[in-house]
Amino acid sequence: MKVSFGQYVPGNSIFHRADPRTKILWTVTMMVLLLLVDSFVGYAVAAVFVVAAIIISRINIKLILKSLRTITFLIIFTMILNLLFYNGQTLLFKFWIFDVYLEGVLFSLKMIIRIILLISATSLLTFTTTSVMLTDGLEKLMKPLTYIGFPAHDISMMMSIALRFIPTFSEETDRIIKAQSARGADFDSPKFIEKVKSFIPILIPLFIGAFRRAEELATAMEAKCYRGGNSRTRFRVLKFSSADLFILIFTLLFLAFVIFEKSGWLAI
Amino acid sequence: MSIKLENINCTYMPKTPFEKAALYDINIEIEKGEFVGIIGHTGSGKSTLLQHFNGLIMPDKKSTGKVYIDGELLTKKNVRDLRKKVGYVFQYPEYQLFEETVYKDIAFGLKKLKLSEQEEYEAIHNAAEIVGISDDLLERSVYDLSGGQKRRVAIAGVIVMNPDYLILDEPAAGLDPAGKDEILTFAKRLRDERGTAVVLVSHSMEDIAQISDRVIVMNEGRIVMDGKPSYVFAQKKELNDIGLSVPEITSLFCRLNEQYPWISKEVYTVQDAVNVMKKLLSGGAVK
Ligand SMILES: Nc1ncnc2c1ncn2[C@@H]1O[C@H](COP(=O)(O)OP(=O)(O)OP(=O)(O)O)[C@@H](O)[C@H]1O
Ligand SMILES: [Mg+2]
Secondary structure, three states: OOOOOOOOOOOOOHHHHOOHHHHHHHHHHHHHHHHHOOOHHHHHHHHHHHHHHHHHHOOOHHHHHHHHHOOHHHHHHHHHHHHHHOOOOOEEEEEOOEEEEHHHHHHHHHHHHHHHHHHHHHHHHHHHOOHHHHHHHHHHHHHHHHHHOOOHHHHHHHHHHHHHHHHHHHHHHHHHHHHHHHOOOOOOOOOHHHHHHOOHHHHHHHHHHHHHHHHHHHHHHHHOOOOOOOOOOOOOOOOOOHHHHHHHHHHHHHHHHHHHHHOOOOOO | OEEEEEEEEEEEOOOOOOOEEEEEEEEEEEEOOOEEEEEEOOOOOHHHHHHHHOOOOOOOOOOOOEEEEOOEEOOOOOHHHHHHHEEEEOOOHHHHOOOOEHHHHHHHHHHHHOOOHHHHHHHHHHHHHHHOOOHHHOOOEHHHOOHHHHHHHHHHHHHOOOOOEEEEEOOOOOOOHHHHHHHHHHHHHHHHHHOOEEEEEOOOHHHHHHHOOEEEEEEOOEEEEEEOHHHHOOOHHHHHHOOOOOOHHHHHHHHHHHHOOOOOOOOOOHHHHHHHHHHHHOOOOOO
């Protein structure tokens, strides 16, 4: 099993202890604010905030860099597109049929910084929150919608089950691939048709396993008298703590800065 | 002719917070024709070790770890060919079946070998016969079989390739006693008739004592004992310390030996016990 983007890393930092709702709020606010910020000074300050958040969360910076690596392609793609197609005034040089402008260079630089900050800030949510907590938080946030008939509990239950089984299926896939290659399966045939065909011995056992698991889980939930959301009490009760207050203030500080910046006093 | 592991270390998910070292400094050689039993506590690295035998896990290129199959160094290039010599039956192999019929599923591995129809037919019937799948089951859907039958089909799908080495990871887990005995019996038969080397992981000390010529004991990623069953199972205390035990019958004779020192405690199988008792009853005290 490989560590995928934003997998939970156990810990006891302020971020780990905070209520998932606070962290969801932080993530959404950061996303919106980072899209609003538009100057290099703004990005510098935003970077300070994001790095501070990473330090506070005690997540190894290497892990964050690793999750950034998965989007290298996106970053490079954005950069090239912006470089080639941005029309500005200060022509730097001509490249084949494209004109590269200074404004284009600056703009693509901004985009890259923006993407990197966005990913780093938002990945903190999944790095510091277990999937169970995350769906609990989402359920609580969606609670008001239940008054108009929105099945908040069922949706979050489905989500947590789905999340719970991702590692299981990734392990199972690994196992089946190994088992079939031990029987002589060949997964890197150069011919396309052969390649597609070679996935059948993986997909069929995987699907059958998924159905078997689903059935077992349903039976187990039934046996434990699971009856949906109404009047269920919880093992983990979410409550507002000093960690939440801290993150909230932290987010508000950044919000204040963005408003300040947007109001034009810092325009550069 | 052998499979040889040299300086094998294995770490799962290296350089992440979930890093887990599973094997340390493994050096062993499995000779053709041997029947090797591997025992060890849950999580001691047995399955990880087995997966090195046919290159499902390859030693890290930067390490000094090397695997030789019949003297040939295992590399990314030749792994597909060398793997044909090593049949590998996973824990719970019944979950890897996928074809419409039992016959087709057993034939899966053969497809690459380009046999004639007649040869293929014979190989499949032969393999089915060895694992005890009768001909009328061959055209059935694999999903209509019982758990034990599925297990046999999966094993047949491996031995149909006629491997020189057969690796069985807990082949009898979850089977009834008769089913378990049958699996052990045909593993033994393969070894005796074809000279296949068999490596078998089991949590049953009785089975291991009864069937293997050589027992390897794993603990926390290391090989801690390697020798004849009589050598390994004589070390009752050491085995208990790592969460294993000796066969029940050995325990019994150890207890008897405490009170009646003339009764031998070197009893590892029911057959040993019968021999000892016979001698005792016919008057000649042993030891
Ligand atoms: N795919 C994997 N990813 C991460 N860690 C693993 C993986 N497979 C095994 N491990 C870890 O490596 C160690 C050895 O596992 P292994 O499966 O080899 O044990 P085992 O002796 O076969 O146990 P069992 O008797 O339960 O089958 C265990 O601590 C396990 O948690
Ligand atoms: Mg195992």
